[in-house]
Amino acid sequence: MRPPRTTAVRPPRTTAPRRTFALRPSRSPSARLRRTGYLFTLPGLAFLALFLAYPLLYNAWTSVHDVGLSGLLGGATRFNGLANYRATVSDPDFWHAARLSAVFTAGSLLFQFTIGFALALLFARPFPLNGLLRSLLLVAWLLPPVVSGTLFRWMLDGESGAYNALLRAIGLDALSRDWLIDPGTSLAGVVFANVWVGVPFNMLLLLVGLHTIDPELHEAAAIDGAGAWQRLRWITLPLMRPVSVTVLLLGLVYTFKVFDLIFVMTGGGPVDATSVLSLYVYEVFFRFFRFGEGAAAGLLLLVVPLLAGAGYVRRLRREEGAV
Amino acid sequence: MKPARHPWLLTATATLICAAFLLPVYWMLNTSLTEPDHILGESPRWIPAPATTENYSAALDDDALLQALFNSLVISSGVVALTLLFGVPLSYALARVRMRGSGTMVLALLVAQLPPSIVLAAPLFILERRAGIDDTYLGLIAADTTLTLPFAVIVLRPVLGGVPRDVEEAALVDGCGLMGVLLRIVLPLMVPGLVAVAGLSFLIGWGEFVFGLTLAQEPGVQPVTVLLNSFVGQHGTSWGALMATATVICVPVVCVFAIFQRFIVGGLTAGSIKG
Structure with missing residues (x-):
């Protein structure tokens, strides 16, 4: 725990009502209460230790051993040092997947954040049916990814897909194609679907941020003759910076994780054109049963989310004073 | 934020955006209610008429x-x-x-x-x-x-x-x-x-x-x-x-x-x- 950092200019609050986290120490800190407290945490923590922490550690163990299908049945395994890591980083497919992950993540973040921001600006203004329409948008985010994937596979279908029909209807026949089968556009296709899933979530979080901006700032600027564009540029955008960074970091973690959507839409194909890192790990581990290498690749896959998570936690600490 | 001068204009904009955004969901329902013979083809039906529960x-x-x-x-x-x-x-x-x-x-x-x-x-x-x-x-x-x-x-x-x-x-x-x-x-x-x-x-x-x-x-x-x-x-x-x-x-x-x-x-x- 750190004491709240006092800065000259406090960043705008990112959440509506702030609740005190730093509770006063109980006036009579009885040892019994504390013991009950530990007892309360025990089942949950034991569960997470067993099903989350231990498997991840076991993964680390696997990554330095030569484990194949026979290892699954309890056969002999051999310590092989960093051989699995060497095999992974010298596999061109791994780097191909890493590049695809980078493009997929960057593309998704760029569009879902920009569109989400624009929608948040719209929905921050009061108008009839605001709440209803906003909730309708959220439905897109709540659908199981497998369903959204199936949906977009159908929407982007070559001959009978709705998007191609729309393109033909407005005279852009030349653009219509088999989006997910064409290796040149399949990655764009899965990014498109993922942006669709991500926009409502981005909008919702950014909306929370927009509501914390003091309306008097806008009123004062308007009286001083600032137009809508100037107020956006000089009031809204600077004040939204901390929230935006948080939303982007969260988006990075979530987007980097994506597996099901792509798996259902393309299965990584055509010819590995959409085989991002999570699909690469799946291939190595569950299709070729090269457990050692799969575990090593899996651990390498943790690097980006952990870095983003570290940034996220740092920001939380700065804003809340404590985590 | 200041109330808009034409709030219904905003409603109309938001409705249009929502409609375009939720097209895939509508399309899911539409396809599920369309007769199987009429689903595939270059000119899809935008409305499931006649609707069927066959699917x-x-x-x-x-x-x-x-x-x-x-x-x-x-x-x-x-x-x-x-x-x-x-x-x-x-x-x-x-x-x-x-x-x-x-x-x-x-x-x-x-x-x-x-x-x-x-x-x-x-x-x-x-x-x-x-x-x-x-x-x-x-x-x-x-x-x-x-x-x-x-x-x-x-x-x-x-x-x-x-x-x-x-x-x-x-x-x-x-x-x-x-x-x-x-x-x-x-x-x-x-x-x-x-x-x-x-x-x-x-x-x-x-x-x-x-x-x-x-x-x-x-x-x-x-x-x-x-x-x-x-x-x-x-x-x-x-x-x-x-x-x-x-x-x-x-x-x-x-x-x-x-x-x-x-x-x-x-x-x-x-x-x-x-x-």
């Missing part, structure tokens, strides 16, 4: 789908139960009791949400098979709960911390036992948080795919998401039945969201930005 009867005629829906129901209910069972005491202790290491625990719970499912699925595949709980509801429920539990605690802890301590103490002074405080004061105040966590856990369990794909080969336990995926592979072109299946899978999602909407949106934003 639904074809989809629901398959015992595998009913079995998978049942499996998903069992799994997601199990996830909700396990999440609340572990999550409520854990978050209560973290919010209320000054313990050594509680800051570390909260941090660990934040970190626990970072690993991609596939990274966890790989070792779980080996470990669950060795423990003999692969291909069981229990194995899937436990795996899914690793996704929901950290999230639940992050959402619930601030809710519990928000209960004014003075109220609890006053109740204690007035002769209310510790159990009474929990049941009469704390629990009613945390109902919105509990509802949000239960609803979101259900949705996560219902939509989960990676663990279902990797930890269960047995159709008797596989969730409906895995079945839908294999349908896509097998009946690549019978889009009517596929969309009917997808719609059926969405029904509980939309119901849960419609009922718990307010709680879920609140809990979601609280869990993400506040931490």
Whole structure:
């Protein structure tokens, strides 16, 4: 725990009502209460230790051993040092997947954040049916990814897909194609679907941020003759910076994780054109049963989310004073 | 923000955007209600006239789908139960009791949400098979709960911390036992948080795919998401039945969201930005 950092200019609050986290120490800190407290945490923590922490550690163990299908049945395994890591980083497919992950993540973040921001600006203004329409948008985010994937596979279908029909209807026949089968556009296709899933979530979080901006700032600027564009540029955008960074970091973690959507839409194909890192790990581990290498690749896959998570936690600490 | 001069203009804009955005969802319903003969082709029908339930009867005629829906129901209910069972005491202790290491625990719970499912699925595949709980509801429920539990605690802890301590103490002074405080004061105040966590856990369990794909080969336990995926592979072109299946899978999602909407949106934003 750190004491709240006092800065000259406090960043705008990112959440509506702030609740005190730093509770006063109980006036009579009885040892019994504390013991009950530990007892309360025990089942949950034991569960997470067993099903989350231990498997991840076991993964680390696997990554330095030569484990194949026979290892699954309890056969002999051999310590092989960093051989699995060497095999992974010298596999061109791994780097191909890493590049695809980078493009997929960057593309998704760029569009879902920009569109989400624009929608948040719209929905921050009061108008009839605001709440209803906003909730309708959220439905897109709540659908199981497998369903959204199936949906977009159908929407982007070559001959009978709705998007191609729309393109033909407005005279852009030349653009219509088999989006997910064409290796040149399949990655764009899965990014498109993922942006669709991500926009409502981005909008919702950014909306929370927009509501914390003091309306008097806008009123004062308007009286001083600032137009809508100037107020956006000089009031809204600077004040939204901390929230935006948080939303982007969260988006990075979530987007980097994506597996099901792509798996259902393309299965990584055509010819590995959409085989991002999570699909690469799946291939190595569950299709070729090269457990050692799969575990090593899996651990390498943790690097980006952990870095983003570290940034996220740092920001939380700065804003809340404590985590 | 200042009220707009023409609020209905904004409504019209937002409605148009929503309509364009939700086109895929409309298209799912449209296709599912269109006669199979009229689905494929260069000029699709924008309105299902005449509407037919043929696709639904074809989809629901398959015992595998009913079995998978049942499996998903069992799994997601199990996830909700396990999440609340572990999550409520854990978050209560973290919010209320000054313990050594509680800051570390909260941090660990934040970190626990970072690993991609596939990274966890790989070792779980080996470990669950060795423990003999692969291909069981229990194995899937436990795996899914690793996704929901950290999230639940992050959402619930601030809710519990928000209960004014003075109220609890006053109740204690007035002769209310510790159990009474929990049941009469704390629990009613945390109902919105509990509802949000239960609803979101259900949705996560219902939509989960990676663990279902990797930890269960047995159709008797596989969730409906895995079945839908294999349908896509097998009946690549019978889009009517596929969309009917997808719609059926969405029904509980939309119901849960419609009922718990307010709680879920609140809990979601609280869990993400506040931490």
